[in-house]
Amino acid sequence: MADVLKKVPVRxxxxxxxxxxxxxxxxxxxxxxxxxxxxxCLNCKKAKCVEGCPVSINIPxxxxxxxEGNFEEAYKVISESSALPAICGRVCPQESQCEGKCIRGIKxxxxxxxxxxxxxxDWARENGIKPTPAAEKNGKKVAVIxxxxxxxxxxxxxxxxxxxxxxxxxxxxxxxxxxxxxxEFRLPKLDVVAKEVENVKSLGVKIETNVIIGRSITIDExxxxxxxxxxxxxxxxxxxxxxxxxxxxxKGVFSAxxxxxxxxLMKAFRxxxxxxxxxGKKVAVxxxGNVAMDAARTALRLGAEVHIVYRRSEAELPAxxxxxxxxxxxxxxxxxxxxxxxxxxxxxDAVAGMKCVRMELGEPDASGRRRPVVIPGSEFVLDVDTxxxxxxxxxxxxxxSTTIGLDTNKRKCIIADEETGKxxxxxxxxxxxxxxxxxxxxxxxxxxxxxxxxxxEFLSNK
Numbered sequence: 042m043a044d045v046l047k048k049v050p051v052r053x054x055x056x057x058x059x060x061x062x063x064x065x066x067x068x069x070x071x072x073x074x075x076x077x078x079x080x081x082c083l084n085c086k087k088a089k090c091v092e093g094c095p096v097s098i099n100i101p102x103x104x105x106x107x108x109e110g111n112f113e114e115a116y117k118v119i120s121e122s123s124a125l126p127a128i129c130g131r132v133c134p135q136e137s138q139c140e141g142k143c144i145r146g147i148k149x150x151x152x153x154x155x156x157x158x159x160x161x162x163d164w165a166r167e168n169g170i171k172p173t174p175a176a177e178k179n180g181k182k183v184a185v186i187x188x189x190x191x192x193x194x195x196x197x198x199x200x201x202x203x204x205x206x207x208x209x210x211x212x213x214x215x216x217x218x219x220x221x222x223x224x225e226f227r228l229p230k231l232d233v234v235a236k237e238v239e240n241v242k243s244l245g246v247k248i249e250t251n252v253i254i255g256r257s258i259t260i261d262e263x264x265x266x267x268x269x270x271x272x273x274x275x276x277x278x279x280x281x282x283x284x285x286x287x288x289x290x291x292k293g294v295f296s297a298x299x300x301x302x303x304x305x306l307m308k309a310f311r312x313x314x315x316x317x318x319x320x321g322k323k324v325a326v327x328x329x330g331n332v333a334m335d336a337a338r339t340a341l342r343l344g345a346e347v348h349i350v351y352r353r354s355e356a357e358l359p360a361x362x363x364x365x366x367x368x369x370x371x372x373x374x375x376x377x378x379x380x381x382x383x384x385x386x387x388x389x390d391a392v393a394g395m396k397c398v399r400m401e402l403g404e405p406d407a408s409g410r411r412r413p414v415v416i417p418g419s420e421f422v423l424d425v426d427t428x429x430x431x432x433x434x435x436x437x438x439x440x441x442s443t444t445i446g447l448d449t450n451k452r453k454c455i456i457a458d459e460e461t462g463k464x465x466x467x468x469x470x471x472x473x474x475x476x477x478x479x480x481x482x483x484x485x486x487x488x489x490x491x492x493x494x495x496x497x498e499f500l501s502n503k
Contacts, residue, residue, distance in 0.1 A: 046149025049078040056370035063225040075160040079108035093142035095487030116165040124197035130159025179203035184269040189217020191473030192275035194489030200244035209252040221306040255443035278434040278474035288384025293392035297431035321427030328431030334364040352380040462492025
């Protein structure tokens with residue numbers, strides 16, 4: 042008899058093996074493991090887990106179907122709320138959302154909701170199960186800018202309601218941050234992302250790539266000349282931030298965005314792709330979020346000794362506990378309570394080390410976290426030849442600066458209503474990182490879902 046207080050363990054690649062390849066780390070549940078884990082669910086009448094899900098999946102409903110072995114029904118339940126279940130099951134911070142609210146977790150370990158969602162979506166893909174499209178079209182056109190999680194979710198929900206939806210994507214491949222930001226070892230591109238995009242297209246959504254809104258065509262032109270009655274902006278936040286310290290323009294200094302895009306979208310890790318990337322022998326990644334972990338684990342797989350440099354302690358690391366755990370297992374070195382002050386440059390204008398200082402935690406700041414304070418006389422040089430800055434991103438101002446009547450805040454984020462996605466411009470809605478700044482995939486999906494509802498109400502009353 043299995044211990045109902047403990048999760049069914051999930052299989053993973055051995056850390057020493059996976060640190061040398063880009064294959065997926067987590068291997069997921071098989072049928073028997075999934076059904077056993079599903080049987081741990083208490084099937085609460087007032088399910089707290091649903092409250093913790095930004096897209097409000099009927100979690101007890103789909104888990105009950107998994108428990109009974111009705112995997113197709115389980116997928117149908119999830120698909121009512123989520124357009125990207127195979128992705129969410131892999132990259133959502135379940136520990137702070139659905140699983141964080143799980144009643145089973147009070148006296149034991151929470152049900153592995155994310156791993157069960159992943160299993161269900163993978164089973165559906167492997168068995169050719171597709172989401173159900175709308176019965177009929179209503180003849181109204183909606184444009185969606187960006188094919189990341191927010192745009193795909195909004196487009197999928199609108200298509201199910203009968204709208205004629207076209208997604209405009211600036212890059213040559215659909216998926217947004219799912220293809221350029223998250224590494225292959227966390228989120229396989231062909232087997233998972235591309236298939237989820239195809240599922241959205243199967244609902245009738247059209248995707249046009251290599252279209253830069255604000256350059257190729259503007260939002261005003263889409264509405265005034267191309268017949269789109271509403272527009273959703275889900276263009277993400279792709280403009281990287283830097284520290285402003287000396288030496289940041291040297292060869293061998295990357296933003297995490299560029300480094301990950303070269304590797305993930307442009308396949309720099311593969312010998313059969315001619316994509317230049319400075320692999321580096323000793324790499325410092327400055328930052329402590331999920332993107333920093335992705336960059337560090339990517340550099341490790343490209344053969345480097347890798348240091349995470351973060352100015353607070355491990356307790357304040359914003360990355361998911363699972364990502365930190367995996368990075369440590371694979372051999373990433375954590376230089377915590379450490380802050381860079383200068384990147385040293387050699388005669389070839391390349392990185393020749395990084396000056397740092399040790400920090401200690403003082404009083405809490407406005408965010409509630411204890412403020413890091415420099416320890417006098419603690420300066421030292423970290424011996425590295427490559428530096429990756431992972432300090433967050435902000436939206437590219439191209440769209441807002443070329444759209445008449447679209448208000449932004451001082452961070453260049455589009456101002457939009459949290460519940461409906463409505464912006465200051467009539468018929469234009471926005472959500473995800475373009476509104477909030479860099480956040481999670483599932484929060485972007487929640488914003489896309491809310492905006493789809495807002496657009497539907499707007500066009501129904503028009």
